[in-house]
Amino acid sequence: MSNVSGNLFVIAAPSGAGKSSLIKALLERHNDGSMQVSVSTTTRAPRPGEENGVHYHFVSEAEFLRQVDNHEFYEWAKVFNNYYGTSRTVIEDTLASGVDVFLDIDWQGTRQVKAAYPGVHTIFILPPSNEELERRLRVRGQDSDEVIAGRMAKAQGEMSHYAEFSYLIVNEDFEESVANLEHIVMSQRLRRSKQQIRYREVLQALLKEE
Numbered sequence: 001m002s003n004v005s006g007n008l009f010v011i012a013a014p015s016g017a018g019k020s021s022l023i024k025a026l027l028e029r030h031n032d033g034s035m036q037v038s039v040s041t042t043t044r045a046p047r048p049g050e051e052n053g054v055h056y057h058f059v060s061e062a063e064f065l066r067q068v069d070n071h072e073f074y075e076w077a078k079v080f081n082n083y084y085g086t087s088r089t090v091i092e093d094t095l096a097s098g099v100d101v102f103l104d105i106d107w108q109g110t111r112q113v114k115a116a117y118p119g120v121h122t123i124f125i126l127p128p129s130n131e132e133l134e135r136r137l138r139v140r141g142q143d144s145d146e147v148i149a150g151r152m153a154k155a156q157g158e159m160s161h162y163a164e165f166s167y168l169i170v171n172e173d174f175e176e177s178v179a180n181l182e183h184i185v186m187s188q189r190l191r192r193s194k195q196q197i198r199y200r201e202v203l204q205a206l207l208k209e210e
């Protein structure tokens, strides 16, 4: 079978809406190597339990800015006073190998990715209410009260960009939201343009008399 290039997905949400948990759950269901999440580079300090190279590549501000100057990022942005960026080569190489890639990035980065890669599929995750968003940030228990207050204050700004995205998931019931995310991904894999490449030989055999 010929190799089909992978699909690129951007998933954005206000902090605490559940995007990391949703992506993680989807990857656990599809642990066949057909999809992966891009590990961003950040200047933020690691949270308890976060591992360098797994959750993020944690670097100093000087190192981050060196990578910016070297054009090593596909996109980058300053979010909550820290820098975050997506490695260019990892995205390009992974998509070329036929693997679907998820970018867990903010709306500023999404604009850059849309400009560089018009075929990207953009998904926005919303919480069911502001009260529930704050509850989830607290339940996660990984940020100080000050950081949580700052993220709640920024949530309105982040959510105001939801209309720039193609798909919208309101993450109320977790399992239903994972299923909805899965449907979005599967529908892209089933596009005729992709299936024509994947099933080139089957189609040739089926249509041999034409």
Ligand code: GDP
Binding pocket: 012, 013, 014, 015, 016, 020, 040, 041, 044, 075, 076, 077, 079, 080, 084, 085, 086, 104, 105, 106, 108, 109, 110
């Ligand atoms: P989270 O919101 O709880 O997941 O907290 P993080 O500190 O992990 O991320 C903070 C924000 O930075 C979120 O809006 C992420 O989507 C965004 N972010 C993470 N990685 C990147 C990246 O590589 N590029 C851009 N532009 N934004 C990123």
Ligand code: ADP
Binding pocket: 013, 014, 015, 016, 017, 018, 019, 020, 021, 022, 136, 137, 139, 140, 171, 172, 173, 174, 175, 177
């Ligand atoms: P984000 O990556 O968007 O910042 P997380 O994935 O870290 O958000 O989720 C924030 C918290 O909310 C986590 O503790 C997670 O377990 C919880 N959570 C996620 N989705 C739901 C849901 N549908 N119902 C209840 N809690 C949820």
Ligand code: 5GP
Binding pocket: 020, 021, 024, 025, 174, 175
């Ligand atoms: P974490 O909080 O470390 O991101 O999530 C750990 C795991 O719990 C994730 O892989 C995800 O599958 C699952 N999870 C997170 N939140 C919920 C939830 O609200 N409901 C259910 N059913 N599973 C969850």
